[in-house]
Amino acid sequence: MVNEDDRGRRPAGMLEDAVLAVLWEGARPMSPADVQAVLPGGPAYTTVMTTLARLARKGLASRERAGRGFVYSAAVDEAGHTAAAMNELLRRRRDRAAVLARFVSELEPEDEELLQRLLRDGGEA
Known part of the structure; x- marks a missing residue:
């Protein structure tokens, strides 16, 4: 890079x-x-x-x-800033489902488990 x-x-x-x-x-x-x-x-x-x-x-x-x-x-915390940037990138893509599928498929196992837990628990960390 x-x-x-x-x-x-x-x-x-x-x-x-x-x-x-x-x-x-x-x-x-x-x-x-x-x-x-x-x-x-x-x-x-x-x-x-x-x-x-x-x-x-x-x-x-x-x-x-x-x-x-x-x-x-x-004025914003790091997590909020990063989440907003990720959402902005996602909004600009034509095939959001493909982007999300690729994102999930490339997560480390512990991050995938965390994401599943967050989705199940309504986003509470």
């Missing part, structure tokens, strides 16, 4: 995912500098600021004023 293009840039969405992961791990709201310090690959401060602002506009991060700047925290 290629992680960067010929100019050394990450594919679209990859930095947003990395920033969200940092926010999910954060015990408190984080400044752009806090996030930048944790991210691998050393993206520019302005890139981190832009990414955080974009996540806030999308409703994936919340921001609050702190001094002259902002601090950010995740």
